[in-house]
Amino acid sequence: MSDYNGPLPSRRQFLKTAGVVAGAAAAPIFKPKQALAAGYPERPVRIVVPFAPAGPTDIMARILGDSLGEALGGNVIVDNRPGASGNIGIGYVAHAEADGYTLLVVSSAYVVNPSLFAKVPYDPFKDFEPITELGTTPNMIVVSPKLGINSIAELFARAKAKPDELNYASPGAGTTPHLSAELLKIVGHVQITHVPFSGAAPAIQALLAGTTQMAVTALPAALPFVQSGELKALALTGAHRWVDLPNVPTMVELGYKDFVAETAQFFLAPARTPAAIVATLAAKSIEVLKKPAVIAKLRDNGYEVATSGPEGLRKYVKSEVPRWHDIIAKAGIKPV
Incomplete structure (x- = not known):
């Protein structure tokens, strides 16, 4: 766990670093010809959600899964494994076989939990291959x-x-x-x-x-x-105003320039998942998330699409883990 003591980076600063504009689909950093994993998938793909059904992360996973299965030409099922603030499900996927058939859709708990708990069953930097960020809600x-x-x-x-x-x-x-x-x-x-x-x-x-x-x-x-x-x-607490609440300011607009605290949703695979499979999942997920019907459905559920691709998500995790660690420490919250 990093003992980060620097200034809190804003989400806008991070997104510039990652080469992403918030809320807009970014161009994948991999080449299309690399995004073809021969024969994948040959059986149903399972997306583990580390929270109970009907919650925000479950909704995100099911909206993604419905369209991703069609894009991949196979079946995608959602498997809820709640408990311990998400740690049970996250740990399960961290130790799953790295073959592209057990994946994780998880909220910001992924980057927050390492600072809230004295011990978590995963390393946020080493145990997963990032696929893409999916969306954010303020x-x-x-x-x-x-x-x-x-x-x-x-x-x-x-x-x-x-x-x-x-x-x-x-x-x-x-x-x-x-x-x-x-x-x-x-x-x-x-x-x-x-x-x-x-x-x-x-x-x-x-x-x-x-x-x-x-x-x-x-x-x-x-x-x-x-x-x-x-x-x-x-x-x-988002980076900008919400479309359905044009008169409600953000904390940033009120003069608190580093005050961006959103709930984000991530798509990850176990570490050492073949690069071709990760590239396929990233390309197909971004393709799905660009569809107007999916964008509208997610917005109806309070999400703004954010497709960062593998490297964008990797940089985001690297930035957010120490940022939340700093906030939690300043708030005087002790790990349990």
Whole structure:
């Protein structure tokens, strides 16, 4: 685990380094003639999701799998192996046979968990071959309209004036919404009490019921309540504004230039998977993710497509693991 102490790189800086524009499909760095693995696949390809069915990562895997199977000319099945904040499923694929038939679709837990746990069953830099990033969704900072807070500046002012008053709901300890809220506290120099729940839905319900004063969740969970006026969105943690919320600023726009904390989804294969198979999977995945119907379906589920290819994802992981390590350390969260 790196003891990284430098400044937090912004996602925009990273994407420039990787040669990718956020939200747009990037050209693969491999040649088309290299993306042909003779005879692959000869049997069903299994995508392991290290979380329960119907969650954001499962939705991403199933949308990808439906079209990827057709693109590969074979069957793609999704295998849910939840537990230990994703570590069980990630570890399972890390030690699976590297033949291209057991793959992983995983969230940002992949780059966060090495700093949240004293020991994880995988090395994020050595145990996987990156295929491509699939998509990202921003987190959203929301409050009840009854609170009378209409901006991040007003939130910080209230928290400083009454440091023991405010609390916030999150989908659970160690999730990117939780860590986004802790980063919010760091940049604002404020204290807001964390109230963890077992998922985004109960966190939002707690806010609606008045149990908490605010919540930080991934965009899909809060979006309908913001659109209905039941909740007030103060800011998004993405690199840019969300298409369906043109009036909600990002933390970057508010002057916090390094405050990009999205939930990303990655596609990976076990280390030592043949290069030709990885190239085929990357090319076909990017092809699928460029389809307007897939883009629309993912956007309906709160995702923006992000196709970085193998080297782009490799650089992203290399950047994000130490970045989250730094945030977690600054937040005073101890590994368990």
